[in-house]
Amino acid sequence: MPQKLLEQEGLTSKEAQKRLLEYGENTLSAKKKSGPLKIFLGQFRDLMVIILLISTVLSVMMGEITEAITIIAIVLLNAVLGFVQEYRTEKTLEALKEMAAPAAQVVRDGEVVSVPASQMVVGDVFLLKAGDRVPADALILSSTNLYADESLLSGESEPVEKHPAKTLETDFGPGKLEAVYMGTVITKGRGKAIAAATGMESEMGKIAGMLDDIEEDPTPLQLKLDQLGKIVAIGCVGICAAVSVAGILRGENLFDMIITGISLAVAAVPEGLPAIVTISLALAVRRILKRNALVRKLHAVETLGCANVICSDKTGTLTENKMTVREVVTPDRRLTVAGENYADSAFFEDGKKFEAVSHQGLMSLLEIAAFCNNATASREKGGFGLKERWQTTGEPTEAAIQVLAAKAGVIPQELRWFREREIPFDSDRKMMTVVGGMGSRHRVFTKGAPDILLGRCTRYQDERGVHPLNEGVRSRILKENNRMAETALRVLGFAYRDASSIQGNLEEDLIFVGLAGMIDPPRPEAKAAVEKCRRAKIRPVMITGDHILTACAIAKDLGILREGDLTLTGKELDEMSDEALDRVVAKVSVFSRVNPGHKLRIVRALKKRGDIVAMTGDGVNDAPAIKEANIGVAMGGGTDVTKEASSIILLDNNFATLVAAIEEGRVIYQNIRKFIRYLLSCNIGEVVTMFVGMLMGMPVVLTPIQILLVNLVTDGLPAMALGMDPAQDDVMELSPRSSEESIFSGGLLGTIVFRGMLIGLTTLSMFVAFYRLYGGVEAARTGALMTLIVAQLFHVFECKSETHSLFGVPFFNNKKLIGAVMVSGGIAFLASENTWMRAIFQTIPLTLNQWLLVLGASLIAPILSALLLKLGREKPLENPVPMKTVRIPRSDSFGG
Incomplete structure (x- = not known):
């Protein structure tokens, strides 16, 4: 940072205008977007x-x-x-721009003036106060109790205390205590700062640049449908040409054969497929919404089913985002604290309930926790049989110890002391003190960093009374403090003394009463969700801005960090090349102290090795990685920038909700395979019917209008209802499929071709049978038409499972499918029996015996498929496709 740009007295209007022309406006720019x-x-x-x-x-x-x-x-x-x-x-960057400050109080020509934040330049000196949004990255020149909320950049919710820079040549970058950053909010105090980076050079601008450089990849489903489109295109051209040439060689009319070939090619196109895919995805979106996840991009639903890595933020997603005291240590006791609900609140020692009122020193600690505190805690009624919970306001740490006191019935309003004086916490003393009065008496209540506080104590209190603080006791307390810190607990010490006055140096000759260790606890449901991921062969990875000890403690508790797994910090990432990261990224379960650039590198490294990555987050710092991930997941309480960059929004900020959405993604892909199997088998059946009939010298088996009827009856409602099939019980017990896996993997293409041929040959046989038994092409075509439709309606039930035949599938778990088949069957029946429809579709009415013949013939293919499946050399695996990669004998490819 050039020294000449850092005039501490501010700029002149002339110099500011010159720099504005040189550096440009303090705004976030972007590449030109498509109209x-x-x-x-x-x-x-x-x-x-x-x-x-x-x-x-x-x-x-x-x-x-x-x-x-x-x-x-x-x-x-x-x-x-x-x-x-x-x-x-396209709206992502617009949301980011809205987070910039609208105006700033800047020193120009020696006076404080308000200017649009867009007109600020490097070197501008500006003022900050509580409630201001910081207009540019800047170094702090002076401050008074200045705190900034940097959660949108760091991901951590607690405000950061800021200090004046010791030198204007400070190495500038994210996370500096002597700097403030564009878009962050001042929560307390006031200060003066000098702009060091504006516009796209700011940390916010760098994030905007990352977002702008990220191109969205097509989803696995879009790639597979494109692959299917190529197969269909080649097939349609081949069909049209083959049928036309065969007919012409047989002596048929040239124009009639071209029309027949074209009509068959049109019939072969699964025109219902895009609509059914869209409707199935939309219905899945509705189901996912009921599970508290909002899907913003339709195809992301299916991509969820491929996910094999979930990169999750810690705070608020895996944890509850509220500090909770878990352990209390007095000079003679070590107690655990339990209970999220009021009725469950309790202290325990060695697994046995401990009565707080029986310990004089513990009650003194709780009194300090309640009185030396600016937070509030109250009971919140649960209603409808739910338990009462704690409702808190104030700084998270203070709220946690206020709840701790309330759990033992110690309430500030019920204490006999009234507040006379407060000495606020600051980073030099690392303590907070409140003086309470009661008549002519005064008592000093102090809490703070244990090592600092112990240095101010000369006595300690246990359940027997007050004693001199010797080195043995002091050493034992410090040892307990270190033990708690190593388990990622944030530790506070508590002390008090009686005083004759409220003036002077009050924070000395204190009586130490104990320690309280707190942590942002894991969500109760997150542990079960992580275990569900493990069973589904999905690797959970924690990426957080928090300290490595805290991150590892939570990760171990949840089952994310296991023996043999690696951890990396942001500093270690900075020292690693991309090649080195590529080699170890598959073994790392926890990344801590990371910035936006680190998150983006991690996601890219995982994608490079072929992983399908879901990335969660809520702050602006998460937006680039969320946009880069295969599935970007924003928190419902997150920033608009993150939401706009995401594919899915978790309305309850819950990791378990994401796992539920992944389950729905797996189900939808299974269902897409089901109706692709159904549609293509039916279309192949139509093609075989027409093409083989022509090769055998028969009359044209079905007219174009009859082919249209088949498509309308079978390609519509049944296929759509098949897309709503419920999940199989073991859907989350199977490995995620590879994104490169063909949509026809696991022998599905062989099954489709074989079943299509069976449907076609059955239809042809009925054409011949009706022609010989009942005479006339019209009767033969009617018999063939009804056989084709009924055979396809039977086949839709076979498509419910890739490992069970028609006689082993659960018929009644999808009532919509039963209804769709009944409607389609009814239309087919009317096409034969209704006078008006017979005239349109050129059919004749069928007798009861003829209908029985059609039904019997239509069951031949399912029975044959069931026999082949039963005679298979291996016992069928329960739903091995598409989730598991297994070898299936060729004979199994021809099963139902």
Whole structure:
């Protein structure tokens, strides 16, 4: 930082204007973003969408206006949804800009004037007071009890005490106690500072730059649907050409064969697939919302199912974000403190309940905790049978010890002392003192850092009374203090003395009464959620700005940090190359004292090795890593910047909610595979019916209008209902699938082709049977049409499981599917039995015997599949696909 830019008396207006032209405005800039029209048109670049648009044109050419309108509606729906999601992501930097201060009190020409924060320049001297948002990164010139809330940058909620810089050549960077940062808030005190970095050079600007440089990758599902689109495109061209050429070689009319080939190619396109994917994802979003997670980007739902690493912030996500006293030590006792609810509150010694009122020294400690305190604690009614809980206001540490006192019934308002004087805590003394009065008596109540406080004590109190403080007792107390600190407890010491006056040096000749150790405790449900992750082969990783000891203590308690795992600090990360980080990142379970750049490096290192990463956070410091992650997860109480960068928002800030959302992600992918299997099997059945029939010299088996009926009846409601199948019991017991795994993995493609061929051959056999038994092409086509539809409706139930046949699936756990099949079956029945519909679809009415023949023939394929599955060489694994990578014998690929 050049010395010439740091004039402590402020700048002149002329110099400020000169620097404004030289350095630019104090604003956050960004690369030029795509306009709304460009974003909307970009939605039509997907290969599947292009195929559907071509199908629309072909449908119009064939006179199938209804199908054309249906397809174009599906395409437009997907385009609008994609546009909304992409356009919303453009708002991230706008939210970041809003966090800049609107104005600043700046020294110009020797006077304090208010100027827009955007006009501030490096070298400007400005004033700060409680409630101000800091307008630029700056070094502190002078301060009085100055505290800043830097949670949006550091992730830690407690305000940081600030001190004047000893030299203006201080190495500037994040986390400096002699500096304040753009966008942070002054919570207490006042001060004067000199701007050292503005605009994009500030810490906030660097975060904005990181956000701007991050490009969003397509989700695994989008990649798989693109892969499917390529397969469908090749298949459609091949089908159209093969059918047309075969018919022409057989002597059929050229134009009729081209129309038939085109109609079959259109039939082969699963035009319902994008709509069903969209609707299934939307329904999953609703289910996830009921579990307290708001999904902002639709395709992120499915990506959750791939996640194999969750990088979680500590404070408020894995912990409760409220300090709680866990241990109290007096010179003669070591007690644990239990109870989140009022009725459960208790002190324990060696597992046995301990009555606080029986210990004179403990009661003195609790009295100090309640009186030397500016926080409040009260009982909050639970209602509806819920237990009473503690409601607190004030600084977290003070609130924790106020609750500690209240648990033993020591309430400030009920004490006999009234407050006469307060000596606030400061970083030099590391103590706070309140003087209480009662008539002519005065008592000094002091709390503070144990090692400092002990130096001011000459006596101690236990349950027997007050005694001189000898070196043995002092050593034992310090040893207890170190033990508690090593378990990541924040330790406070407590002391008192009676005084003849409220003036003079009151913090001496004190009587020591004990220590209280507190921590931000883990959420009760977080431990179970971590265990659920472990069973699901998902690796939880803690990334926090907190101290390494605190982070490791919480991580061990939750099961995140296990034997053999590594930990890294931000300082160690700075000393590591990217290559070195790549080598160890898979073994690190805790990252502590990290900044925004560190978080971004960690996520990129994990993605580089092929992990699908979910990243949680709530502060601006988390936004770049959240945007870079495969699944960015913001906290409901977090900043707007983080929310805009995220894919999912946890409304209750709970790690367990994220695990529940991952479970839904796994379910939706399983269901997507189910209806892809169903749709493609049905389409292949139609293609086999038409193509093989033509090769065998039969008349055209189904007319274009009959093919359209099949698509409308089978591709719509049943496939959609299949996408709402409930989760299987073991969905979170299986390993996450690889993001590179094909959507047809685990033999699914073989199953689809084989079942499609069975459906097609069954339909052809019924065409031949009806033609011979009942005479006439119209009767044969009716029998074939009904067989094709009924066989597909049976097959939809087979698609509920990849390891069970039609006769082993749970039929009644998806009532929507049963309803959809009944509606589709009813439409097919009317197409044969209703006079008006018969005229449209060129069918004849069927007798009871003919319907029984259709039903019997339609069951041939499921029965054959069940037999093949039963005769398989290996016992089928329960749902090995898509979550587990296992070898399946080729014969299993042909099962239901």
